[in-house]
Amino acid sequence: MLIYRGGQKVKEGTYVGLASGEWLHIPKQGGILPGEGKKRYLSMPVAAVIAPVLGLAYLIFLPLVGFVLGGGLMIRKGWLAARGAARRTAEPTQGEPKQQL
Numbered sequence: 001m002l003i004y005r006g007g008q009k010v011k012e013g014t015y016v017g018l019a020s021g022e023w024l025h026i027p028k029q030g031g032i033l034p035g036e037g038k039k040r041y042l043s044m045p046v047a048a049v050i051a052p053v054l055g056l057a058y059l060i061f062l063p064l065v066g067f068v069l070g071g072g073l074m075i076r077k078g079w080l081a082a083r084g085a086a087r088r089t090a091e092p093t094q095g096e097p098k099q100q101l
Contacts, residue, residue: 002043006035014049015041 003018004010009032015024018040024033033041 004033004041004043005037006033006039006041007037008033010041010043014044014046016044017041 004015009030010026011030012026012028015026015033016022017024017035024041026033033039
């Protein structure tokens, strides 16, 4: 991360004002940071900007994935158990039939 001063020409990116905390996005063609030379800005790489969003997505969707996978596993196990029980019921009995008295 690099520190820039107000009025300085910069490349595309996101910059944070150190004193005010304001976030500025400079477009693709570049631009000049607002303010006088006393204002200082911190250049933020894209990863530092995207990291909180990815963390939030991880926090929200991880439990959801667990519930979906767990529910799918329970449904599959129940289906296999029901299918096995149906097959055992439909099988003919082996051996000779018992004689009734």
